[in-house]
Amino acid sequence: MSHSADYPKAFQDTFDSPEGLADRIAEILECPITIEDANHRIISYSKHDKNVDEARIATIIQRSVPENVITCLWESGVMAWLFESSEPVFVPAIEKVGLGNRIAIAVHKHQEVLGFIWAQTYDTTITNERLSLMKDAAKLVKNQLHQHHLKKKESEASYQEFFWQLLAGHIQLPAEIRRQARRFGLELGDPLSIAMIAFDGNVTQTIEKHAYYLTETFQQPYAVCRIFDQNQLIILVNLESVPNPRKKMKAFVQDFITKLAERIGIDYAKGAFGLVYSSPVNMKDSYREAVNVLELKDQFPSALQHVHGYHELGIYQFLHELKAIRKRDNYRNDALERLKAYDKKNRSDLVASLHAYLACDSNVYNAAKRMHVHANTLNYRLKRITDIGEINLKDPNQKITIYLDILIECMEHGDL
Known part of the structure; x- marks a missing residue:
């Protein structure tokens, strides 16, 4: 290796391609x-001999770092360091994903990560001189990554209107949707779906x-x-x-959460x-379904805690429509009204007990556990429910009807 005094001069050379820059650093x-962008997609890579590890080969083939490698780098704390620091870091080998020893450095501009430089070091001794050279290389790469970053942001800004039109259903022809998608460099496959992540409160820059x-x-x-x-992130998948x-x-x-x-x-x-569809025309439907799931999760946080897909909602899918019908027809469930009146007068929990019993598929033991009462206590309440409400709890039609009406009450007033 040449004397370190020569490196600043070497790094001032001009390069006719990103690959030439990677080769010079190598x-x-x-x-x-x-050299990768902020999302681990390859900008350029240097030539190498045969002594390279599996992770490097997979990254070059896929043009991006494999997902399992990224996960391991987060688990080891490497990525957290790189996002917060402009200093190079030594990355020990992670054999289970085929990653050998590395030196890595993040390229920052105004507290924002533009990308990363990764050097496969084999068993080379990591000296202060080598770490200093990584910092010089990061300065050299910054302008190239900044230009790439600006182009990407411009591309994202340009497709936003198209994406909103897709979600609103303003574009009805599949051919026109795919034509516009190609114009913005978007890869619409088959099938597609809309995912949404909702945050509680303001979305910070972090x-x-x-x-x-x-x-x-x-x-x-x-x-x-x-x-x-x-406060919602909408994703076309x-x-x-x-x-x-x-x-x-x-x-x-x-995994996202x-x-x-x-x-x-x-x-x-x-x-x-939302549901998975074969045509991009239906993304308006998938979006509406995803919104519906989030609304219902807010209204029934316990019951729908583990539900994410519209197809998992079951009867909850129909509550908004049924509520509208009940309101239009000024309908009241007489049995439920009698139970509510009894609870109010006697400060009892018959409606809540019935709700738990029906939600637990008529399993007395599970419902009693949910209500934090003894099974005999719940059995007594169920007898009172059948008498006061004049309900036959062995009739599935009656059970389903009153269960739906209880859920509608929960939508309006919270858990009963």
């Missing part, structure tokens, strides 16, 4: 180099930064585009070639997704 540091980062680093399913609407799309969408939403919680301490986000 030559100076004497190890293979990868939340927005990490939420966008996650949409870019998930590789299957693939997030085509995303946009924030007040491409599920092409994904086995069991509904199961994968649920995992996508759950889990990773936000792990990385920035956000534990108050809710996730939802």
